[in-house]
Amino acid sequence: MKTFLIIIFSFGIITGNSQIVYTDVEPDSVVNEFLQGYAVDFNNDSKSDVHLVLLDNIGVWVMRLIPDNSGDSVYVINEGGDAGGAAVLNFEDNISSSSNFYKVGSGWGDLLYGHWDDSGDYGYWTGTQEDKYLGIKFKISDDFHYAWIHLTTHIYAVDDMDFIMKGFAFNSVPNEQISAGDIGNETDIFAVSANNLLIYPNPVNDIINLSGIKYQSCFNIEITDISGKLVLRYSNVNNNSFNISNLKSGVYFIRIQTDKMVYSCKFIKK
Template structure:
């Protein structure tokens, strides 16, 4: 998946203040049974692809899918305007011997440069028909098994493969990415031994502890290429992968105690990362296109929890990671660049920048939930390395000068945050409603539009804009939503677009804002908006060309005169 991903405060300000912000498009999918959307990706034409699972029945516009087991997979394609082009089912074969307890759970999705669709996940012991079309392609296992399915851009079956451990052990496939050749990279975790047969023989990896990290590569035609394993004697989890066009892969997740990330054949010592006893560590790993170890960085450690759930990579050998932690998260420990953040006895989300060139953490910022927990789940970056992160919060959310309060009666609301590559937050938005966290995928398309997918329960407002309400109601337990935010809806708060003849001072300002102009401004109407586009102050410029803003809270605002589309940024002290 493009985990550019790959949870959340975003300054979605007006491009034209006289026009309310709205979603570019939105969709509501589902039926009376359970529906959960787990992953999203886009192609070079800005079509959107999603995957997840459903119960007995689900619907995508006028396309109805029927399941054959307890949970069944779905794969969809939506055009750049939000119209559903196709939807496919991944389930057990319809051969008259239906197991009502059998499940197929897709976990992630990636689209290559030719629009081919790669879906990864797992299925229960028994048979799985990996061909969602008229034919069959049966994958069978006596244990829990992981799978890769490749479809063409129209949803037609191309090939599939599966692999798993030697016993029904602790294992899962977490994420998938593709390079410019269409080669496929997957990550996850496993216990025991995984063996993959191929024309040259059989390749195997064996875990050192309860679970180890794996990374596999397959050619675009499904031919196995290589496998990589890392870990120690405790829990080690591969959670997310992002792949560059040249085939470098970046992975994040969790390790505990001491984990080995590189073992040479001879001559030098193994490369390990370690935590304080009983702590959890957050790692970022880089492999080259041949599976050779390049670097492993300890992003941080914390006592009760510390895990990277999503990773996105820029063109400068930097990775951006989101996730959540409990306790005090310490980064760059024992160096002059050491810093820490404190979750205050609950779980908090974070966003971190990892510098693979200098092998350290550039910065790590907390998404603060106050007395309650926040979970970070998705991340992606645009062409300017602007960061978009998503997740869930259960009471309040604070990033920088911005605070959100949960608006629903459910356990969690969803969030979206925006920040620059230096780690500076520029706002936050909330949407959705649910009682359990599972996934909050986000991706950025080729035109820097933001696509967000997720699940909700009962009634929820899925618009992140204060100026818009989009209420949707689930047909059953949980339904899915999918929406697009146009790139021109996202204004960097550093931008002003007033005519050069107009100046404001002082800025930052505490009480009185002065306006200098070549034209008289007395009796001009003005409006001051907050970063969410909400009108905070209106009035008429006085005879001294001044506006009193002393009663406004500290933070960023925008000044608009006479309902113009022009604006000036204000920083209130």
């Protein structure tokens, strides 16, 4: 079964000091072939934050995390440094500034499991690890956010393994802890697919129109360019049309947050 399946995005909003943004991978995504992986995009900004992959070489088979780009600041909770690997977390384990983080891509400390014919087995995700979690720290702009990844792994043999990606979430409040498995207030979780939000016309000249937004008595809009730079923001919007004539031609991403939902979509400005 190939890695890249349809993903339905769900977002949970918590009142108070924290806001958990949760993505439910539905159906679960199974990766069981080497040189395949799963790209995790915590904040749905079309830029992958970290990849979980299966890799092999002559006499080597590994399951590990890798950064999207070499310069990315993404970390995983680790045990044992380079000689250890990614920690196996249980439901409600704390992920915060007090956790022992290791920079993904800086060595073998991001390893879940690996076997080298000339030296043996490494990592803590051995055998079957059912419904466990990875603790993650990553950057949005200049701020760190804490996050978790929910998965099940199977090591059948040194050259036969798989993982099942089930979901992930992060705390959208910078530097605020999150508990493994915390999806916020379950009564406030809604499934949002790319087809729920319609932007028209697309490409657009001056006036952009929105359709498909629920709970829309009032909402906030942010538009970023392809580099992630914020270029336009509207607060407390109460209509479905607005002017973007001041934007330069190019590709942009729009993020719309209502009282109960978050939408994200790409559009082109002529």
